[in-house]
Amino acid sequence: MKKILLVHPWIEDISAYDFWIKPLGLLAVGTVLKETGCEVALIDCVDRAGLGAPDKRFGAGKIPGVPITKPAVLAHVPRHFKRFGMDDVSFDARLHAFGRPDLVLVTCMMTYSYTGAFRAIRRVRAAYPGVPVGLGGNYVSLCLTHARKHSGADFLFPEKSWPAIAGRITRILGAAYPAGRPAPTLIDFSFYPKLRSVAVITSRGCPYRCTYCAAPRLFPVFSQDDPARVAAALAFYTERYAVRDIAFFDDAFLVGAARHCHRILEGVIKQRKRGLDLRFHLPNAVHAGAITETTAALMFEAGFKTVRIGLENSTPGFHADRSSRKLTNQAFERAVGHLTAAGFTAAELGAYVLYGLPGLTPASVLKTLKIVHAAGIRSCLATYSPVPGTPDFERAAQANPMLRQEPLLHNQHLCCHDDPASYQQIRDRANAVNHALMASL
Ligand code: SF4
Structure with missing residues (x-):
């Protein structure tokens, strides 16, 4: 053996x-x-x-x-x-x-x-x-x-x-590993002696191809797993490992919602009706444009507790230039409206706001924070990390050619030190409004 x-x-x-x-x-x-x-x-x-x-x-x-x-x-x-x-x-x-x-x-x-x-x-x-x-x-x-x-x-x-x-x-x-076998839907988490949560991924890649993101570079072809098998895997994990918290690490969980995530969530809702007390989390951003009334209602009923929306920046033209027009500010506001109408609280919702991407000014980041807070949810400041092979990496590497040789310089925390005063001002603003929002709940 x-x-x-x-x-x-x-x-x-x-x-x-x-x-x-x-x-x-x-x-x-x-x-x-x-x-x-x-x-x-x-x-x-x-x-x-x-x-x-x-x-x-x-x-x-x-x-x-x-x-x-x-x-x-x-x-x-x-x-x-x-x-x-x-x-x-x-x-x-x-x-x-x-x-x-x-x-x-x-x-x-x-x-x-x-x-x-x-x-x-x-x-x-x-x-x-x-x-x-x-x-x-x-x-x-x-x-x-x-x-x-x-x-x-x-x-x-x-x-x-x-x-x-x-x-x-x-x-x-040698012959121990059968070539041609499909990737397993059920991951064996019994490798962990103690398990408090599990992570799942139900799709690979993302059709939006943002110029700063690793997803299209790592998975050029977007694919999704069979939703019935995903729902069965979630039921298995909760029964076998007795975990309550499950995090989805898809880059595009809501894309093609009717054929994919709706069917997974309907399966989860059936399990909840059988008494399984589950909490779901979406630490990766979801697409605001895909959050309809139906999707928001299914997510709430399924038991989602952490939902992060990818706004990144609200400057007109930003998403047209950098993300295949994945989003408008109106679509973001509509999405927050659907989620809050479904029952989500500000404590469960957040929007990612990108800091440090080449070409984005601190003023545009502050403006984006205002839009998030005006919608009544928390901002999550995400610092930019250059991803080799993406168009924005090339822009960043023109300013700092060492990025091509030393991956330690891709560290997302480093962009906070290029202009520490601006970063601190933005961070303080985001924290202050987030705290006020939470205190008002
Ligand atoms: S929409 Fe999100 S996951 Fe898709 S390419 Fe853009 S940043 Fe990446």
């Missing part, structure tokens, strides 16, 4: 918050390997339940961290750097408890998080010299040349297509 170890590494950054995150691609690979007879274990360095970290709201919360030396390239950033997640003694103990694996698979989700993944690879190598190590995730897909040069992994998995990943693992492991 082949022994496979999965590793979701530490986050080394300025801050780290767990919005129900799970390494779904890694878990999907692990699920199929386990079903085909391999012995599979997971070390999730940032699993807050395993670390005993307290929840803040609905199973989300801060990941504990310890101060570390800042990478030299970030020496100019006036913030402390930390390693978030499991301590080294626990990590090494878990490595040794599993025994020598036949293959180790490490994931790295953000381009600017690679230092945590490289560290995991080094520790695995020190414990088990000669064991092959594979590295995948968005970092590898978006920064393949950097990963080839610096990661130290034996195999890189830049593919996002499931058959391609399955084919590669088949070749590494």
Whole structure:
């Protein structure tokens, strides 16, 4: 029996918050390997339940961290750097408890998080010299040349297509992995000793192709799973793992609503009527233009508790230039109206407002905040992170060519330091109005 170890590494950054995150691609690979007879274990360095970290709201919360030396390239950033997640003694103990694996698979989700993944690879190598190590995730897909040069992994998995990943693992492991098998709808979350929430993804990519977003770059073809199978998977998770909180990580959950999310939500509503007490969350933005009266009512009845709308910027022409006309300010206001009429409170709703995107002025960000607050919901300030291969990355790289060589400089927190006074003013304004709004509830 082949022994496979999965590793979701530490986050080394300025801050780290767990919005129900799970390494779904890694878990999907692990699920199929386990079903085909391999012995599979997971070390999730940032699993807050395993670390005993307290929840803040609905199973989300801060990941504990310890101060570390800042990478030299970030020496100019006036913030402390930390390693978030499991301590080294626990990590090494878990490595040794599993025994020598036949293959180790490490994931790295953000381009600017690679230092945590490289560290995991080094520790695995020190414990088990000669064991092959594979590295995948968005970092590898978006920064393949950097990963080839610096990661130290034996195999890189830049593919996002499931058959391609399955084919590669088949070749590494021999006959143990059946090539051609579809991606599993049911993820095996029993790799987690304690589980407070699960994450799901029911579609890949997004048809809007915004010039700053990773979704169209990672998944050029938009696809959605069978809604009946998704609804069955949600029922299975809640019964098997007794979790209440489920987060959808789709980039375009509401696109084609009648054929996709309505059918999932109708399935969920049936389960709620059988007594399942569920809370759903949409930490990724949803499209305001897709929020009709029917969609809002179904979302409320299904038990959504966290809904984030992607407004990004309200400047006339912004969405025509950068997002295939996905939204108008009127469509945003209509969407908020439908959601509040359905029963959602301001505490459950928020709108993402983008800061730091090349070409967007601080004045336009302040104006967008006003529009969000006038609609009666909270703003969620999202700082821009350059995504290699997107048109806005090219704009950003013209101003700072080092972005092409050093993924640590993609860190979303860095754009706050280009113009700290403006950022602080915007942040203070957003916080003040958000607090006033919450106090009025
Ligand atoms: S609409 Fe959202 S998910 Fe789709 S491309 Fe634009 S930013 Fe990305």
